Amino acid sequence: MxxxxxxxxxxxxxxxxxxxxxxxxxxxxxxxxxxxxxxMKLRLASPSAVVDIGRIPELRGISKSGDGIRIGSLTTHAxxxxxxxxxxxxxxLAEAAGLVGDxxxxxxxxxxxxxxxADPASDLPTVLVALDAKIVAIGPKGERTISADGFFxxxxxxxxxxxxxxxxxxxxxxxxxxxxxxxxxxxxxxxYAVIGVAASVTSSGGTCSAARVALGGLVPHATRANAVEKAxxxxxxxxxxxxxxxxxxxxxxxxxxxxxxxxxxEYRTAVAPVYxxxxxxxxxxxxxxx
Amino acid sequence: xxxxxxxxxxxRRYDRQIEPRLLLVHFLRDTLNLTxxxxxxxxxxxxACTVMLDGVAVKSCTCLAAQAxxxxxxxxxxxxxxxxLDRVQEAFWEKHGLQCxxxxxxxxxxxxxxLAANSNPSAExxxxxxxxxxxxxxxxxxxxxxxxxxxxxxxx
Ligand SMILES: Cc1cc2nc3c(=O)[nH]c(=O)nc-3n(C[C@H](O)[C@H](O)[C@H](O)COP(=O)(O)OP(=O)(O)OC[C@H]3O[C@@H](n4cnc5c(N)ncnc54)[C@H](O)[C@@H]3O)c2cc1C
Ligand code: FES
Ligand code: FES
Numbered sequence: 001m002x003x004x005x006x007x008x009x010x011x012x013x014x015x016x017x018x019x020x021x022x023x024x025x026x027x028x029x030x031x032x033x034x035x036x037x038x039x040m041k042l043r044l045a046s047p048s049a050v051v052d053i054g055r056i057p058e059l060r061g062i063s064k065s066g067d068g069i070r071i072g073s074l075t076t077h078a079x080x081x082x083x084x085x086x087x088x089x090x091x092x093l094a095e096a097a098g099l100v101g102d103x104x105x106x107x108x109x110x111x112x113x114x115x116x117x118a119d120p121a122s123d124l125p126t127v128l129v130a131l132d133a134k135i136v137a138i139g140p141k142g143e144r145t146i147s148a149d150g151f152f153x154x155x156x157x158x159x160x161x162x163x164x165x166x167x168x169x170x171x172x173x174x175x176x177x178x179x180x181x182x183x184x185x186x187x188x189x190x191x192y193a194v195i196g197v198a199a200s201v202t203s204s205g206g207t208c209s210a211a212r213v214a215l216g217g218l219v220p221h222a223t224r225a226n227a228v229e230k231a232x233x234x235x236x237x238x239x240x241x242x243x244x245x246x247x248x249x250x251x252x253x254x255x256x257x258x259x260x261x262x263x264x265x266e267y268r269t270a271v272a273p274v275y276x277x278x279x280x281x282x283x284x285x286x287x288x289x290x
Numbered sequence: 291x292x293x294x295x296x297x298x299x300x301x302r303r304y305d306r307q308i309e310p311r312l313l314l315v316h317f318l319r320d321t322l323n324l325t326x327x328x329x330x331x332x333x334x335x336x337x338a339c340t341v342m343l344d345g346v347a348v349k350s351c352t353c354l355a356a357q358a359x360x361x362x363x364x365x366x367x368x369x370x371x372x373x374x375l376d377r378v379q380e381a382f383w384e385k386h387g388l389q390c391x392x393x394x395x396x397x398x399x400x401x402x403x404x405l406a407a408n409s410n411p412s413a414e415x416x417x418x419x420x421x422x423x424x425x426x427x428x429x430x431x432x433x434x435x436x437x438x439x440x441x442x443x444x445x446x
Contacts, residue, residue, distance in 0.1 A: 004311070006311060008310030104422050108348055191421065
């Protein structure tokens with residue numbers, strides 16, 4: 001399959017990318033290409049120009065910063081999954097990155113592209129919402145930092161402007177007795193998330209003092225499970241308490257659940273509590289609670 | 291728009307003028323006539339088009355030739371000198387890891403990527419590593435055996 005014709009520009013640096021975006025109205029950024037190229041081949045997207053940011057060294061790599069871990073937007077899923085720093089302080093993110101697609105997809109796909117594309121069935125948005133991560137983007141008006149919770153607004157839509165480039169994702173440092181986990185029901189062919197649940201729980205002397213639980217795959221965009229979180233905080237984190245809290249996910253889902261030929265909305269709704277329970281239990285175990 | 295690209299494929303350098311929309315798989319198959327690389331799904335799912343790009347296994351139906359400009363590509367034709375087989379190919383031959391052979395070039399590169407990272411994978415790790423490669427013939431059992439045999443023979 002061939003996409004429609006387009007002009008191709010390779011950016012040498014971040015400022016070069018911004019210049020190319022400004023001088024080519026209708027241009028799309030190209031990172032790993034593992035969401036954009038399939039869309040262009042299906043002609044669901046036909047940008048007049050593509051600005052390839054795939055070789056900008058300053059956008060790549062994982063480093064520890066004062067406020068946590070900073071992951072350059074061009075860092076691949078494979079690099080994130082293999083990073084000891086990410087495994088240690090953002091276990092859910094390493095787990096999710098390791099479950100994206102298949103090895104060839106993970107070698108090309110990037111965190112920045114994944115977040116900007118905001119496919120409802122993708123994994124990283126769910127985790128970034130649960131981990132209270134920040135998305136750093138630069139545009140003509142300068143740099144801004146956007147909270148992941150609120151960044152995703154609908155199916156493949158975010159608050160990012162067309163002329164903004166995501167430069168990094170910042171995941172806050174782990175608190176004492178905090179643990180996170182991601183569990184996923186993968187589509188058997190594409191490996192995209194049919195259901196994805198990310199949980200982060202913090203303990204304070206055995207009681208759950210903070211919890212963030214996010215849902216993906218079965219809703220139009222990564223969303224927090226407020227009712228589940230509320231039920232967790234202040235309680236214990238034994239199997240019964242986790243099960244009771246997980247059952248509240250029905251309230252969070254409401255009638256927003258998406259269904260398709262593979263899994264109906266009813267089916268996803270019925271199975272969701274199981275995945276919510278597993279994610280919380282795994283996060284609690286990492287927090288040293290369970 | 292036409293672009294000048296320069297790719298090294300199987301050790302030989304090719305300079306070509308291409309359309310930006312030309313996919314790496316079409317560059318290999320249609321421009322260079324290297325038809326060992328197959329197109330199965332053309333939607334990034336089946337892995338039949340997998341090649342090595344700068345040492346990394348990638349789906350060439352989901353990569354623009356322009357993105358590979360300046361890079362080094364290995365296709366199934368370049369894995370071993372004419373008339374010889376690479377050790378992974380040898381193992382697929384010995385263990386009947388193929389029937390029609392359509393998925394095989396991709397399977398071989400996914401296997402090579404796995405063995406480069408893990409020289410002694412378990413059956414489960416092999417299945418996980420080959421998740422992006424579909425086979426409609428073998429039922430996968432003999433593919434797993436082939437990868438195990440390749441690992442045992444010290445293939446990389
Ligand atoms: C077979 C297959 C299976 C997959 N399975 C999964 C899965 O299980 N889970 C999952 O989460 N994902 C999955 N993916 C998607 C994969 O993770 C993508 O690689 C990712 O979503 C997009 O990253 P990319 O670097 O390839 O982005 P691209 O395709 O290059 O770009 C995607 C979009 O983001 C924009 N963009 C890219 N970088 C930036 C930036 N720095 N700033 C602003 N905008 C930017 C582009 O303009 C484009 O609109 C799968 C993909 C394939 C092909
Ligand atoms: S043809 Fe490329 S993955 Fe199927
Ligand atoms: S041998 Fe026929 S598809 Fe695998």
